[in-house]
Amino acid sequence: MMLGEIRTHHPEGAPEEVALVELTGRPFKALCIPRKALEPANALPELSDGGVYFLLGPGHRPEDKPRVFIGSASDLAHQLLHWNERQSPFPWHRAVAFPLAAPRVPRFHKELNKLVQLHCHRGAVRAQNHEVINQEPTCPSLVPAFIERDIKASRTAIQTLLFALGHPVLGTRPRVVS
Numbered sequence: 001m002m003l004g005e006i007r008t009h010h011p012e013g014a015p016e017e018v019a020l021v022e023l024t025g026r027p028f029k030a031l032c033i034p035r036k037a038l039e040p041a042n043a044l045p046e047l048s049d050g051g052v053y054f055l056l057g058p059g060h061r062p063e064d065k066p067r068v069f070i071g072s073a074s075d076l077a078h079q080l081l082h083w084n085e086r087q088s089p090f091p092w093h094r095a096v097a098f099p100l101a102a103p104r105v106p107r108f109h110k111e112l113n114k115l116v117q118l119h120c121h122r123g124a125v126r127a128q129n130h131e132v133i134n135q136e137p138t139c140p141s142l143v144p145a146f147i148e149r150d151i152k153a154s155r156t157a158i159q160t161l162l163f164a165l166g167h168p169v170l171g172t173r174p175r176v177v178s
Contacts, residue, residue, distance in 0.1 A: 015040045028157035031097045047077035051099040057092035068130040072117035111140040119155045127171040
């Protein structure tokens with residue numbers, strides 16, 4: 001199954017350094033934001049919803065693996081500004097945010113965000129391309145069965161877009177799901 005063509009463009013009203021990468025024909029997109037451009041990019045409508053984000057930075061030493069913090073939030077803009085203004089978990093240089101559309105039953109959006117974060121965290125630990133610096137998140141207690149398909153599709157799209165941006169956090173070869 002083909003995921004779609006990957007297109008990169010500059011979102012309207014964003015700083016020049018910000019890139020929007022999307023899969024055509026799919027509701028998946030990623031915003032790649034350098035830390036220095038985070039404040040001006042905060043007003044982008046794509047960051048007003050919930051989703052999953054990756055904070056990317058160098059290893060402790062040049063020969064170490066790059067580090068990543070994987071999180072989820074109901075308001076991506078607010079959460080990314082929080083890590084920029086307060087003491088962050090490590091010296092990160094780039095944020096990649098993935099807004100996730102609400103599932104068929106909108107009240108499960110928070111659970112979807114947490115589950116995609118959990119699956120991405122486990123995938124990053126398995127891939128061993130980056131040092132994952134945060135603990136594995138807990139699995140939400142109430143997960144409807146119909147969300148499982150959304151999670152697999154989201155994780156595959158996230159892996160593909162991260163790879164296209166040059167950050168193989170979840171592995172080097174995207175897996176195909178049907």
